[in-house]
Every structure is written in C-alpha cells, then in structure tokens.
Amino acid sequence: MRTAQPSLFCFVFLLTLLNLGCKENKKESQPSMETTDAQQGKDFIEKRIFGKMPDGQTVEKYTLRNASGMEIDVITYGGIITRWTAPDKNGSYEDIVLGFDDLQQYLDGNPYFGALIGRYGNRIANGKFSLDGETYTLATNDGENHLHGGEKGFDKVLWQVKGESVADGASLELTYTSADGEEGYPGKLDVKVTYTLTGDNELDVRYEATTDKPTIVNFTQHSYFNLSGDFTQSVLDHELFLDADAYLPVDGGLIPTGELRAVSGTPFDFKQPKLMGKEINAENEQLALGKGYDHCWVLNPKEGNYGLAAAAYHPKTGRLLEVYTNEPGIQFYSGNFLDGTLPAQKGGTYGQRAGFCLETQHYPDTPNQEGFPSVRLNPGETYSSRTTFKLSTK
Numbered sequence: 001m002r003t004a005q006p007s008l009f010c011f012v013f014l015l016t017l018l019n020l021g022c023k024e025n026k027k028e029s030q031p032s033m034e035t036t037d038a039q040q041g042k043d044f045i046e047k048r049i050f051g052k053m054p055d056g057q058t059v060e061k062y063t064l065r066n067a068s069g070m071e072i073d074v075i076t077y078g079g080i081i082t083r084w085t086a087p088d089k090n091g092s093y094e095d096i097v098l099g100f101d102d103l104q105q106y107l108d109g110n111p112y113f114g115a116l117i118g119r120y121g122n123r124i125a126n127g128k129f130s131l132d133g134e135t136y137t138l139a140t141n142d143g144e145n146h147l148h149g150g151e152k153g154f155d156k157v158l159w160q161v162k163g164e165s166v167a168d169g170a171s172l173e174l175t176y177t178s179a180d181g182e183e184g185y186p187g188k189l190d191v192k193v194t195y196t197l198t199g200d201n202e203l204d205v206r207y208e209a210t211t212d213k214p215t216i217v218n219f220t221q222h223s224y225f226n227l228s229g230d231f232t233q234s235v236l237d238h239e240l241f242l243d244a245d246a247y248l249p250v251d252g253g254l255i256p257t258g259e260l261r262a263v264s265g266t267p268f269d270f271k272q273p274k275l276m277g278k279e280i281n282a283e284n285e286q287l288a289l290g291k292g293y294d295h296c297w298v299l300n301p302k303e304g305n306y307g308l309a310a311a312a313y314h315p316k317t318g319r320l321l322e323v324y325t326n327e328p329g330i331q332f333y334s335g336n337f338l339d340g341t342l343p344a345q346k347g348g349t350y351g352q353r354a355g356f357c358l359e360t361q362h363y364p365d366t367p368n369q370e371g372f373p374s375v376r377l378n379p380g381e382t383y384s385s386r387t388t389f390k391l392s393t394k
C-alpha cells in the first residue's frame with residue numbers, strides 16, 4: 001500500500017497534465033470563447049467589461065461571432081479591435097491582429113493597434129491647413145507634423161454603442177460626437193462607425209459623418225495584421241498585392257511631395273503578388289525615408305467605385321486577407337517603428353515588422369496639396385466610406 005500510493009499519485013498527476021495539454025491544444029485550434037449549444041452555428045454578440053478609464057468610466061468589450069466561429073473583439077475605447085480569430089488551411093483558429101491584454105496597456109501607449117482613426121488619418125504637414133481663407137492649427141504630434149487626429153484622436157475616445165444586431169451578420173454601431181474645435185478641427189462632427197462580421201468571414205466597416213461647419217474628414221482603421229498567428233515572427237514572409245500603378249513619394253517627415261510616381265520597376269510595385277520582404281531592404285531613397293514601407297498607394301479606379309484594393313497572403317498557414325474599399329488610397333505600413341519594447345499578447349514582445357497595416361484612406365496631407373481628391377465635408381452632406389476585410393484560405 002505504502003509503495004502503491006506515490007505511483008497512483010504520479011499516475012493521476014500525469015493524467016491531469018495530459019488533460020491540461022489537450023485543453024491547451026483545443027484552445028489553439030478552435031474559437032476560444034466558451035459558447036453554449038444554443039450559440040453554436042449562429043451569429044451572436046456578447047458584451048463584457050474590459051476595464052475602467054482613469055476617470056471611472058467603464059470600457060466595454062463586445063465579441064462579434066459568426067456562425068462558422070470567427071470572433072472579433074471590439075472595445076469601446078478607441079473602437080479598437082483587440083482580437084480577431086481566423087482559421088488557417090487546416091481549420092485552426094488563431095488571433096491575427098496585434099493587441100494588448102488589458103486596458104492599461106492601451107492607455108500607456110498604443111501605436112494605434114486596431115484603432116479607429118480620425119478626424120484625419122495619416123499626416124497633415126506642420127499641423128496646419130486652410131479652409132475658406134481661415135487657417136487651422138492642429139497638434140504636431142509626429143515631429144513637426146500632425147498624425148492620426150492629434151493628441152486625443154478617435155483612437156483614444158470612448159465610443160457609444162448605439163446598436164447591436166445579429167439580423168444580417170453580427171453588427172455593432174459605434175457613435176461619437178466630436179465637439180467644434182476638438183483637436184483644432186472646425187465643426188461639430190457626428191460620427192457613426194458600423195462593424196459587421198458577416199457569415200463569409202468578412203468584416204465590413206462603414207463610416208459616416210455629418211458636420212455643422214465646413215471641415216475635413218479622413219477616417220481609417222489601423223489594425224496590424226500578422227496572418228501567421230505567431231506574433232514573434234515578422235510579416236516579411238507574407239505576399240502582398242496592391243491594385244495600384246502609382247504611389248505617393250514622401251519627404252523626410254513622410255509628407256507626400258505631391259508627385260504620383262509609377263511603381264513599375266521599383267520596390268513599390270505590388271501589382272503582382274510579391275513577398276513583403278523581397279525588396280524592403282533594397283537601396284531606395286523612399287524605403288530609407290520610410291524605414292521600410294510607410295507610403296500611400298494610389299489605388300486604380302474601380303468599377304462602381306468599390307472593389308478589391310489589396311490582398312495579403314501567408315503561404316505557410318494559407319490565410320488570405322483581401323481588402324475592398326471605395327477609398328482612393330491605401331497606406332501600406334510594414335510595422336517599421338515597432339521596436340520590441342511593447343509586450344505581445346501571447347508572450348514576448350512585438351518586434352520590428354511583427355505586423356502590417358493596410359489603411360484605406362484619402363491621401364495624406366490632402367488639405368495642403370492641390371490636385372489630391374478632396375477631403376472637405378460641408379454641412380448638409382454625409383461623409384460615407386466603406387472598407388471590407390475578407391478572410392479566407394487558399
């Protein structure tokens with residue numbers, strides 16, 4: 001009896017370990033949220049508390065889930081997508097967007113992971129622009145330039161959830177009213193962003209805004225993708241397609257020079273799918289200025305003004321991300337400024353190029369550039385922009 005006890009103990013211990021191991025594997029290969037039988041195979045939305053702002057306001061997290069098991073977590077702080085699970089070619093679900101585990105990390109310094117960006121996505125030279133003869137001064141929060149809406153852009157405000165629906169995909173309607181003069185921009189701006197996760201593994205993002213004074217508007221979504229699901233790996237082994245014959249070369253502050261430059265014969269040519277890493281280290285003045293790719297591509301015109309703009313493919317896992325939009329431009333940012341100082345969700349840190357962004361938008365610095373498509377919004381008009389991110393495998 002005495003000798004049997006330790007071996008029985010070891011046996012039970014081993015069984016427990018094995019069982020734990022299985023659970024861990026299960027977690028990796030299946031949608032990770034606990035779902036009841038009634039929820040399986042259906043679209044649904046679940047709401048939880050994510051954290052508290054320093055002033056005590058509650059930040060909520062909504063999980064959108066579709067019938068096939070894709071899940072997207074959106075928090076009301078910044079409208080940030082904190083987690084997005086997608087199957088690989090073997091049906092194994094993993095998170096494919098960079099993010100943090102808790103609110104404090106987002107508050108401590110977020111390089112716009114997953115965030116809604118406004119009022120103006122990308123840069124405005126010297127933080128200044130004129131409208132109808134009046135000059136407006138914005139925060140210079142990126143060297144001498146203005147970036148992504150300023151000190152407290154839409155990525156740092158609390159959004160209201162105005163609607164939830166599972167009638168036609170799991171859909172979440174976020175609203176925010178930006179006061180006249182907020183971050184230096186004219187006009188009171190009423191903004192609505194609708195995230196809809198469809199049954200086809202698409203996230204459809206629709207932006208709408210109205211103003212009470214002439215103003216400028218350029219929204220985008222700033223998710224950093226890594227389709228490998230392994231955030232310790234760089235994204236340079238992803239293939240990229242960009243439906244663009246030209247891009248906008250920049251100056252040292254990443255402000256477009258105004259030229260539309262043909263991509264043919266340059267490292268900026270992604271008209272045929274090409275590895276992101278293939279030419280990123282080529283001798284090229286523009287790559288040196290961006291420390292890699294950090295440029296806006298001029299999308300080729302689309303029939304019906306909405307269509308495929310970009311596709312990223314990770315051969316090893318088979319995950320394919322397609323981006324459809326009605327915007328004229330797309331910023332491809334290859335995560336050059338990530339430097340291994342931010343904690344990664346699954347352990348380790350986010351190293352340089354651990355994620356890439358495909359930010360659909362109007363061109364940077366449009367208010368100061370003649371000839372770029374207008375970003376002006378007048379009272380009585382409705383700003384409307386649409387981008388769809390579609391996940392599949394091949």
Ligand code: BGC
Nearest residue numbers: 111112122294331333337359
């Ligand atoms: C910009 C990068 C910037 C990054 C911020 C991108 O949209 O193009 O230059 O560093 O956002 O995280």
